[in-house]
Amino acid sequence: MISVVDLHKAWGPRAAVSGVSFEVRKGEVVGFLGPNGAGKTTTMRILTGFIPATSGEVKVAGFDVFDDPYAVRARVGYLPETPPLYPELTVGDYLLFCAELRGVERSRRASRTGEVMERVGLRGWEKRLLGSLSKGYRQRVGLAQAIVHDPPVLILDEPTSGLDPAQVVGIRDLIKELAGSHTVILSTHILSEVEAVCPRAVVINRGRLVAEGDIATIRGMARGGAYTYVEVQGIDGPRLGRLPGVALVEPVGQAGGWAAFRVRAPADPREMLADRAARGEFRIRALESRLPSLEEAFIDIVGREGLA
Amino acid sequence: MSGVLTIWKKEMRVYAVNPTAYAFLAVFMFLAGLFFYLGLTLTGEASMRVLASNLAIAELFVLPMLTMRHFAEERRQGTLEMLLTSPVSPMALVLGKWLASLTLCLLMFLGTLILPLILAYYGDPDWGVVFTTYLGLLGVAAAFCAAGLFSSSLVDDQLAAGLIGIVMLMPFWLVGRAEALVGDEWAAKIQAFGVLSHLESFNRGVIDSADVYYFLAFAGCFLFLTYRSLESRRWR
Numbered sequence: 001m002i003s004v005v006d007l008h009k010a011w012g013p014r015a016a017v018s019g020v021s022f023e024v025r026k027g028e029v030v031g032f033l034g035p036n037g038a039g040k041t042t043t044m045r046i047l048t049g050f051i052p053a054t055s056g057e058v059k060v061a062g063f064d065v066f067d068d069p070y071a072v073r074a075r076v077g078y079l080p081e082t083p084p085l086y087p088e089l090t091v092g093d094y095l096l097f098c099a100e101l102r103g104v105e106r107s108r109r110a111s112r113t114g115e116v117m118e119r120v121g122l123r124g125w126e127k128r129l130l131g132s133l134s135k136g137y138r139q140r141v142g143l144a145q146a147i148v149h150d151p152p153v154l155i156l157d158e159p160t161s162g163l164d165p166a167q168v169v170g171i172r173d174l175i176k177e178l179a180g181s182h183t184v185i186l187s188t189h190i191l192s193e194v195e196a197v198c199p200r201a202v203v204i205n206r207g208r209l210v211a212e213g214d215i216a217t218i219r220g221m222a223r224g225g226a227y228t229y230v231e232v233q234g235i236d237g238p239r240l241g242r243l244p245g246v247a248l249v250e251p252v253g254q255a256g257g258w259a260a261f262r263v264r265a266p267a268d269p270r271e272m273l274a275d276r277a278a279r280g281e282f283r284i285r286a287l288e289s290r291l292p293s294l295e296e297a298f299i300d301i302v303g304r305e306g307l308a
Numbered sequence: 309m310s311g312v313l314t315i316w317k318k319e320m321r322v323y324a325v326n327p328t329a330y331a332f333l334a335v336f337m338f339l340a341g342l343f344f345y346l347g348l349t350l351t352g353e354a355s356m357r358v359l360a361s362n363l364a365i366a367e368l369f370v371l372p373m374l375t376m377r378h379f380a381e382e383r384r385q386g387t388l389e390m391l392l393t394s395p396v397s398p399m400a401l402v403l404g405k406w407l408a409s410l411t412l413c414l415l416m417f418l419g420t421l422i423l424p425l426i427l428a429y430y431g432d433p434d435w436g437v438v439f440t441t442y443l444g445l446l447g448v449a450a451a452f453c454a455a456g457l458f459s460s461s462l463v464d465d466q467l468a469a470g471l472i473g474i475v476m477l478m479p480f481w482l483v484g485r486a487e488a489l490v491g492d493e494w495a496a497k498i499q500a501f502g503v504l505s506h507l508e509s510f511n512r513g514v515i516d517s518a519d520v521y522y523f524l525a526f527a528g529c530f531l532f533l534t535y536r537s538l539e540s541r542r543w544r
């Protein structure tokens with residue numbers, strides 16, 4: 001539904017996006033992750049046709065953004081970084097205008113507006129002036145604006161930024177609801193957001209693609225990747241490291257006579273450790289294969305590239 | 309082109325709830341009344357002619373202020389991003405905004421209709437001349453609103469946009485005074501670019517197609533420039 005091939009965008013001499021390629025399949029929810037200034041907004045603006053790319057090929061819903069901009073616009077719902085609101089209009093008037101702007105037929109406008117207000121939790125707010133809304137409600141209206149014409153593709157730039165935790169959960173639930181029937185790409189610099197709503201993520205840093213794949217794959221990309229977590233008694237770090245097949249041991253902490261370690265080995269060491277514990281060489285109470293958290297993976301991947 | 313109507317309706321709704329629009333409407337009517345009163349007392353001549361050329365100058369100051377909001381504010385609010393990524397074309401956006409500001413001008417003119425009615429009380433004005441005079445003023449409005457939209461597309465600060473608009477339009481008024489600065493021979497040619505010389509026929513009750521073309525070309529040029537400016541600013 002969205003395909004980006006070797007996208008470049010320069011602002012004057014400075015490159016904001018350099019050679020980014022990725023794909024979003026129909027019905028997927030993909031997180032577009034990166035620290036501030038990574039080039040997320042720039043990429044999304046190119047996807048929606050708001051700004052032209054310097055070079056590269058971008059297709060949305062099967063149409064080229066540069067050659068067929070109007071075909072793309074008719075199929076995309078877009079929530080820019082700041083919700084595009086007219087402070088002097090009421091919520092109802094604004095959404096009716098958006099529906100008309102997006103080509104919803106006259107007979108369906110009122111019912112569509114009602115539906116989306118219900119959906120984003122704005123029921124009963126149609127008479128309120130946009131200028132009087134709090135950040136959370138502005139964001140909801142922005143989201144309503146993006147889905148009012150029921151577009152197959154949704155491009156959401158930091159949809160939960162500036163919201164309080166309860167509102168964040170609400171918006172995430174809504175996005176999860178939209179998944180399946182809609183193709184969604186949402187940008188964020190918040191890791192837990194991606195873990196909460198997106199099965200797959202595209203990670204960029206300083207305008208370059210640094211990782212792409214499902215969350216587990218990205219977690220596996222952290223230095224060392226998967227490891228075995230153990231909590232043991234009666235054996236110390238150096239002795240653990242000398243066991244056959246173990247490559248590296250990192251102490252994690254100690255509590256109540258139990259010591260926790262991260263054990264790295266080329267082959268899964270769990271069986272060997274369990275056997276030895278059963279033979280009484282040491283005591284063990286936790287033994288599990290783990291992936292680094294997305295947080296660790298992210299800091300690691302982005303850090304390797306050099307954090308801006 | 310249904311987008312033009314969509315934009316027009318939205319602009320009219322925003323004007324309707326915007327106090328500054330009413331303020332400028334009031335300023336225009338006040339100026340009209342003032343010029344009318346001064347014309348009457350100073351020259352003793354009760355005519356639409358004096359009123360018309362003064363109103364054209366009032367338009368020069370008021371219309372850029374009326375249109376300054378359009379693109380400057382859309383850009384600041386981030387709503388321009390929504391409009392330019394919608395299925396409505398930038399040209400329809402420009403035309404919709406232009407027609408909305410012209411509609412407001414018509415309302416302003418409606419408010420000044422009291423003045424010819426006063427004339428009718430004292431004398432017997434030629435209603436044909438009153439009509440063509442207003443037609444001329446509408447031509448000026450069409451041209452100046454287009455120029456105002458253009459200046460609004462140039463900068464993000466709306467007040468700056470308004471001032472740029474006024475400064476940009478000044479020459480079109482001042483060349484009317486060219487006679488005093490250069491020889492007669494050149495003056496006629498330069499004055500042809502001025503707005504006032506194209507109002508003369510209208511004020512005499514004559515609709516000269518050359519004048520109509522002048523105002524249409526003036527508006528057309530600035531509407532096109534506005535469109536180009538919107539497009540080119542996406543590159544930066």
Ligand SMILES: Nc1ncnc2c1ncn2[C@@H]1O[C@H](COP(=O)(O)OP(=O)(O)O)[C@@H](O)[C@H]1O
Nearest residue numbers: 011016034035036037038039040041042043544
């Ligand atoms: N209109 C612009 N003119 C010049 N530079 C810009 C413009 N917009 C963004 N940039 C630059 O491009 C880079 C990427 O910005 P952006 O896409 O907004 O990042 P993100 O959304 O990931 O925080 C930044 O270095 C930013 O300063």
Ligand SMILES: [Mg+2]
Nearest residue numbers: 040041042081
């Ligand atoms: Mg951003």
